[in-house]
Amino acid sequence: MSRRLWLAGGLVFGLTLLLNLPAAxxxxxxxxPPGWQPAQVSGSVWNGQAQQAGALGPLAWQLRPWRAQLETGLxxxxxxxxxxxxxxxxxxxxxxxAAVAGVNSPYLIGGQWQGRLQIDGRGARxxxxxxxxQGHDVGLLTPWTLAVGEVRLNVECQQGLQGLADVQREGEHHLQARLETDGGGIRVSGQVTPQAALTPLLVQAGLLKAGDERFEKVFGAVRR
Structure with a gap:
């Protein structure tokens, strides 16, 4: 057998192995990270499924040179x-x-979500x-019941990619969070009323001082 045939055979074998590489x-x-190891994985790296990964699940993905798609429950x-x-x-x-049943997770969030987010990029920019x-009637279902309210999520590109979250429940709290990917940090701020159900949790988490109604906290090195 000629050298060319050996090379062609090796190339076909390598491509076949790559295309069918088991995802598991x-x-x-x-x-x-702890708790995020995908469970019950099946299929290939290019077209596979997993029952759960952390708070996500079930998951299904398709990878192509020009397109990647991930479907999951959250x-x-x-x-x-x-x-x-x-x-x-x-x-x-x-x-x-559509609505789906939640996976086993220490924290379970419910609500009705709608809308669309789109990002256009060139290279890493x-x-x-x-x-x-937008999330309507969002609330924590487990380990306890807590009404969160209305949630708005959007992104900006003026100074690098930034993720923005706005959480509001009329008469109780108004929270905002900004993720700055270039700065590698998250800035969380908000205002609460003394009777807000969220107030004791913010105090316990160290975000809010007892008796205060406003707070601001930076996690990581947010660029100034």
Missing amino acids: WALRLIDW AQQHWTLTVSGWPWHWQAQLLPG CVGASGQV
């Missing part, structure tokens, strides 16, 4: 994340879908963002 084997090579809702295009011009979209995802 590949995911075991990753050093996951906060009693089905979510679809799609990234398409090429490194020099790509687009990411996040869409909430975010060049545009649009849309908003």
Whole structure:
């Protein structure tokens, strides 16, 4: 057998192995944070499923050179994340879908979500963002019941990619969180009333001093 045939055979074997690489084997090579190791994994790296990973589940993904899609359940809702295009011009979209049953998790969040988030980028740079995802009647279901209220999520690209969250329950609290990916930190601020159900939890977490109604806290090195 000629050398060319040996090389062609090796190339076909390598491509076949790569295309059918088991997801369960590949995911075991990753050093996951505690509690986030994917469970009950099946399929391949390119087209697979997992029952749960942390608070997410069930999960299903499809990977192609020009498109990647992840579908999962979170906060009693089905979510679809799609990234398409090429490194020099790509687009990411996040869409909430139908309600789903929650996976086993110490914290379970419920609510009704709608909207769309879109990010346009070139290389590692975010060049545009649009849309908003809104959560109505959002609340903590376990380990205890707590009404959170209305939630708005959006992103900005003016000074690098930033994620913004606004949480409000009329007459009780108004919280805001900003994730600055370039600065590597999260800035959380808010205002609460003394009778707000969230006040004791914020005090216990060290975000709010007893007797205060306003707070601001930075986690990580947020760029000034």
